[in-house]
Amino acid sequence: MPPYYEDLSPGTGRRPPRAAFASDAGRLDLSGTWLFRLSPTAEGAPLDFLGPGDPGPGFTELPVPSHWVLHGHGTPRYTNTAYPFPIDPPHVPDENPTGDHRLVFHLPAGWRGPGSVLRFEGVDSCFRVWLNGRSLGTSKGSRLPAEFDAGAALRPGANVLAVRVHRWSSGSYLEDQDMWWLPGIFREVTLLERPEGGIGDFFVHAGFDPTTGRGTLRVDTDAPALLTVPELGVADLPPGRELVLPAVEPWTAETPRRYEARLATPAECVTLHLGFRTVSIEGGLLRVNGTPLLLRGVNRHEHDPDHGRALSPATMREDLLLMKRHNVNAVRTSHYPPHPAFLDLCDELGMWVVDECDIETHGFIHAGWRGNPADDPAWEPMLLDRMRRMVERDKNHPSVIVWSLGNESHHGRNFGVLAEWTRARDPGRPLHYERDRSYRHSDFYSLMYAPVAEVERIGRREEEAPPETAGDPALEERRRALPFLLCEYAHAMGNGPGSLAAYQRAFEAHPRLQGGFVWEWIDHGFRRRTADGREYFAYGGDFGDHPHGGNFCIDGLVFPDRTPSPGLTELKKVFQPLAMELSGDRLRLTNRHAFADLSHLRLSWTLEDEGVPVAGGGLPAPAVPPGQAAEVPMPRLPATAGEGLLTVRAELAADQPWAPAGHEVAWEQFPVSPAPAAAPAPPSAGARRRGGEVLLGGAVFDARTGLLRALGPLRLRGPRLDVWRAPTDNDRGMGPHSVARDWRRAGLDRMEHRTEAVEPGPGGLRVHTRVAAAGFERALRVRYSWSAHGDALRLAVHVLPEGPWEELPLPRLGVGLELPAEFGHVRWFGRGPGEAYPDSSKAARVGLFDSSVAGLQTPYVVPQENGHRAEVRWAEFRGPCRLRVEGEGHFGFTARRWTAADLDAAAHPTDLVERDRLFVNLDHAQHGLGSASCGPGPLPEHRLEPAETRFALLFRALPAESAG
Numbered sequence: 001m002p003p004y005y006e007d008l009s010p011g012t013g014r015r016p017p018r019a020a021f022a023s024d025a026g027r028l029d030l031s032g033t034w035l036f037r038l039s040p041t042a043e044g045a046p047l048d049f050l051g052p053g054d055p056g057p058g059f060t061e062l063p064v065p066s067h068w069v070l071h072g073h074g075t076p077r078y079t080n081t082a083y084p085f086p087i088d089p090p091h092v093p094d095e096n097p098t099g100d101h102r103l104v105f106h107l108p109a110g111w112r113g114p115g116s117v118l119r120f121e122g123v124d125s126c127f128r129v130w131l132n133g134r135s136l137g138t139s140k141g142s143r144l145p146a147e148f149d150a151g152a153a154l155r156p157g158a159n160v161l162a163v164r165v166h167r168w169s170s171g172s173y174l175e176d177q178d179m180w181w182l183p184g185i186f187r188e189v190t191l192l193e194r195p196e197g198g199i200g201d202f203f204v205h206a207g208f209d210p211t212t213g214r215g216t217l218r219v220d221t222d223a224p225a226l227l228t229v230p231e232l233g234v235a236d237l238p239p240g241r242e243l244v245l246p247a248v249e250p251w252t253a254e255t256p257r258r259y260e261a262r263l264a265t266p267a268e269c270v271t272l273h274l275g276f277r278t279v280s281i282e283g284g285l286l287r288v289n290g291t292p293l294l295l296r297g298v299n300r301h302e303h304d305p306d307h308g309r310a311l312s313p314a315t316m317r318e319d320l321l322l323m324k325r326h327n328v329n330a331v332r333t334s335h336y337p338p339h340p341a342f343l344d345l346c347d348e349l350g351m352w353v354v355d356e357c358d359i360e361t362h363g364f365i366h367a368g369w370r371g372n373p374a375d376d377p378a379w380e381p382m383l384l385d386r387m388r389r390m391v392e393r394d395k396n397h398p399s400v401i402v403w404s405l406g407n408e409s410h411h412g413r414n415f416g417v418l419a420e421w422t423r424a425r426d427p428g429r430p431l432h433y434e435r436d437r438s439y440r441h442s443d444f445y446s447l448m449y450a451p452v453a454e455v456e457r458i459g460r461r462e463e464e465a466p467p468e469t470a471g472d473p474a475l476e477e478r479r480r481a482l483p484f485l486l487c488e489y490a491h492a493m494g495n496g497p498g499s500l501a502a503y504q505r506a507f508e509a510h511p512r513l514q515g516g517f518v519w520e521w522i523d524h525g526f527r528r529r530t531a532d533g534r535e536y537f538a539y540g541g542d543f544g545d546h547p548h549g550g551n552f553c554i555d556g557l558v559f560p561d562r563t564p565s566p567g568l569t570e571l572k573k574v575f576q577p578l579a580m581e582l583s584g585d586r587l588r589l590t591n592r593h594a595f596a597d598l599s600h601l602r603l604s605w606t607l608e609d610e611g612v613p614v615a616g617g618g619l620p621a622p623a624v625p626p627g628q629a630a631e632v633p634m635p636r637l638p639a640t641a642g643e644g645l646l647t648v649r650a651e652l653a654a655d656q657p658w659a660p661a662g663h664e665v666a667w668e669q670f671p672v673s674p675a676p677a678a679a680p681a682p683p684s685a686g687a688r689r690r691g692g693e694v695l696l697g698g699a700v701f702d703a704r705t706g707l708l709r710a711l712g713p714l715r716l717r718g719p720r721l722d723v724w725r726a727p728t729d730n731d732r733g734m735g736p737h738s739v740a741r742d743w744r745r746a747g748l749d750r751m752e753h754r755t756e757a758v759e760p761g762p763g764g765l766r767v768h769t770r771v772a773a774a775g776f777e778r779a780l781r782v783r784y785s786w787s788a789h790g791d792a793l794r795l796a797v798h799v800l801p802e803g804p805w806e807e808l809p810l811p812r813l814g815v816g817l818e819l820p821a822e823f824g825h826v827r828w829f830g831r832g833p834g835e836a837y838p839d840s841s842k843a844a845r846v847g848l849f850d851s852s853v854a855g856l857q858t859p860y861v862v863p864q865e866n867g868h869r870a871e872v873r874w875a876e877f878r879g880p881c882r883l884r885v886e887g888e889g890h891f892g893f894t895a896r897r898w899t900a901a902d903l904d905a906a907a908h909p910t911d912l913v914e915r916d917r918l919f920v921n922l923d924h925a926q927h928g929l930g931s932a933s934c935g936p937g938p939l940p941e942h943r944l945e946p947a948e949t950r951f952a953l954l955f956r957a958l959p960a961e962s963a964g
């Protein structure tokens with residue numbers, strides 16, 4: 001007989017799964033300080049802590065819930081697909097860290113002991129439990145509840161609860177999600193009174209018929225319990241009887257209307273919140289209350305930089321508030337059922353939820369999928385147990401609209417068993433499973449990381465049949481009729497993702513595309529400190545863990561501490577549920593909500609002249625119905641002297657549970673008058689040599705290299721061509737997509753400059769150079785043409801690629817220069833306030849901005865190219881004097897105290913050491929971001945192909961601005 005942690009039973013001694021609910025029966029939260037001891041193996045751990053006497057040696061204190069590896073006992077381990085132990089199912093290595101937990105608790109006076117239940121909300125990965133020395137049972141399935149009968153073992157007064165937790169178990173084979181392996185009792189443990197005649201389980205069915213406005217209500221329960229909904233006048237509805245309510249307000253994620261209800265027997269009363277809604281798939285579309293949905297979703301793992309998956313209620317709420325404030329309307333609970341309180345919050349605040357089962361066997365890919373538990377009948381009970389525990393626990397949540405069978409487990413018969421059971425148990429929710437490309441067990445056609453072009457093809461119903469259905473017309477016909485979801489897309493690793501707007505355009509253009517879920521919500525980094533106390537976030541390998549998946553877990557829209565990344569800011573803009581278009585003096589408003597009209601928003605406008613507000617006011621906000629459009633007249637705008645931009649903002653008119661009044665939901669910017677064309681002044685001076693220098697107006701150049709050395713009082717190292725950027729995670733890419741590897745092979749990180757000619761003349765200075773990498777003939781010929789125009793110095797750059805450059809985009813194309821260290825501030829007119837790249841620029845509006853150099857940096861957990869400000873008209877770099885740069889046409893800039901090579905070499909932001917100057921890049925263009933760290937690279941239009949290029953910049957050294 002194998003030990004319980006290696007057998008194929010999901011557990012022993014457990015009670016049947018049931019709904020999570022709150023009642024007036026006694027509930028004792030056993031969270032707090034427990035005793036803990038770690039043993040290196042399961043076999044060698046003594047059972048000396050079960051009884052009332054002192055436990056054996058080696059125990060220290062540990063908070064519960066927690067993961068012991070985050071409290072100094074062993075280390076967290078991160079792997080993506082690889083199992084951190086040999087593929088030898090269902091066995092695990094002898095080295096199986098085993099944590100013994102012990103708590104003495106006191107039963108409150110008056111506790112109704114018989115029938116009491118011990119409930120564990122989540123224990124990773126397998127455990128056995130004893131109460132007062134009596135074994136109650138065992139369980140596997142880390143992110144799912146387990147209940148044990150405790151009544152017979154319970155005593156008045158002091159009770160000894162002992163829990164032995166094994167880091168590895170047969171269950172671990174089903175838990176190969178791309179995340180940290182974090183053992184422990186990481187969710188609450190409670191003791192529940194189960195009064196005789198109380199309520200064991202119930203299933204509320206609260207439907208809504210949009211054509212009549214009627215609600216239907218039925219509760220199935222194992223007790224003779226009666227349902228009362230005071231607000232609806234429902235009193236004592238018996239189980240199993242369906243009631244039709246003439247008028248109810250439906251629940252939707254946009255309008256999360258709930259009705260408080262009581263389900264009661266004489267012995268117990270449960271409080272619940274009903275949400276009336278009906279989920280269906282009709283006409284090939286996922287609908288709620290008859291209306292098709294567009295899911296603007298994210299994949300959410302549970303992660304906290306200090307506590308791992310032991311999340312506080314405040315952190316769960318913070319996630320939801322952040323999501324709602326960024327126009328996210330859907331969550332896929334990748335890849336396991338979340339803490340049950342999270343779903344309560346989704347019901348309350350409004351969120352569409354795809355609830356995913358705790359099943360992933362991804363590591364079998366490294367064994368050619370041989371022995372995959374998903375396809376082995378011997379594993380069926382364990383898989384089915386997980387599905388049942390999820391469905392039973394979460395079935396009463398209106399927010400849960402789809403059940404997902406799991407993630408990345410290839411395919412197999414057991415999914416058929418799960419699907420069949422679930423359909424029978426809950427016909428009211430469709431099923432999702434992505435990896436079985438026959439989709440026989442899924443009600444969605446679903447993919448991950450498909451490129452925009454493929455998604456569009458699917459939208460037009462022009463996709464090819466997957467091989468799994470190609471030979472089976474009936475199956476293929478079924479698949480073709482399914483609604484489409486991208487269960488993962490836009491890999492938000494490091495700087496990125498790009499192309500969010502392009503995906504959204506596709507989703508909005510084709511009804512069959514019902515949206516998707518960005519991968520992923522949060523960077524799974526752990527807070528650590530350097531020896532000298534500076535904080536950083538650790539990732540795979542930083543704990544000496546091996547094998548490890550490096551920083552592949554740092555792929556979220558928020559940083560580990562939940563600071564929104566630029567990617568989330570971009571997502572908010574792209575997801576905004578209100579589209580605005582200006583045509584003439586009319587503003588067209590398209591309401592992209594599915595259920596809410598626009599009456600919760602108020603509109604305002606601002607006219608800016610060269611970034612300075614000159615006029616503004618409110619606008620009437622019509623209550624445009626969901627999915628419809630209306631026009632409002634715009635006031636007559638005054639003329640602007642310079643570039644005029646109109647910005648229209650929509651903000652919350654009143655406080656919402658998820659954001660205060662004034663929170664900006666949507667905005668749009670419209671150019672209303674172009675920048676006046678400045679007639680180029682004729683050159684005011686010629687260039688002449690003086691010793692080793694060339695003088696031109698107020699500028700001094702090195703006569704040998706042609707580089708600018710001084711401009712008036714300002715000493716600098718002159719601009720010269722720069723094509724390199726510190727590769728982003730998306731540049732590094734995964735698999736075949738590594739453009740960064742191509743760049744390095746081509747030597748773009750080590751370009752050398754050869755000055756061919758420095759030619760002063762009456763019209764200015766011409767410098768000819770050839771820029772190329774050692775070992776290669778391909779080059780960029782660069783001509784710098786400098787001319788003086790009063791106090792301004794103009795630089796026109798001409799770049800001509802030479803030799804074979806095929807298929808090799810440039811990271812960036814522009815010039816780099818160095819300023820003295822005292823330059824620490826930038827003011828600019830262009831896109832801001834945040835960074836922007838060609839395929840991630842919607843969130844940055846055009847305006848006048850100001851930042852310290854430190855404030856320009858985005859602290860990606862792994863340093864990489866960042867902080868680029870785009871479509872800049874002019875910028876002033878400020879120090880003892882000002883260097884003003886104006887573009888003839890727009891340019892971009894970065895300014896930092898380290899080089900691209902420094903950024904490239906750093907593993908954590910704390911590795912970056914400030915140098916003695918400011919490194920400024922003035923870019924004509926940057927390569928897009930894409931999301932090739934797992935998925936497609938930038939779209940063709942956002943690739944920076946080498947081509948003959950001309951751009952021009954105007955430089956001025958100006959005195960520092962006087963205060964005030």
Ligand code: IPT
Binds near residue numbers: 448491555934
């Ligand atoms: C997909 C996984 O489902 C997800 O958990 C995560 O690992 C993501 O990739 C990458 O971060 S798997 C897919 C790339 C085959």
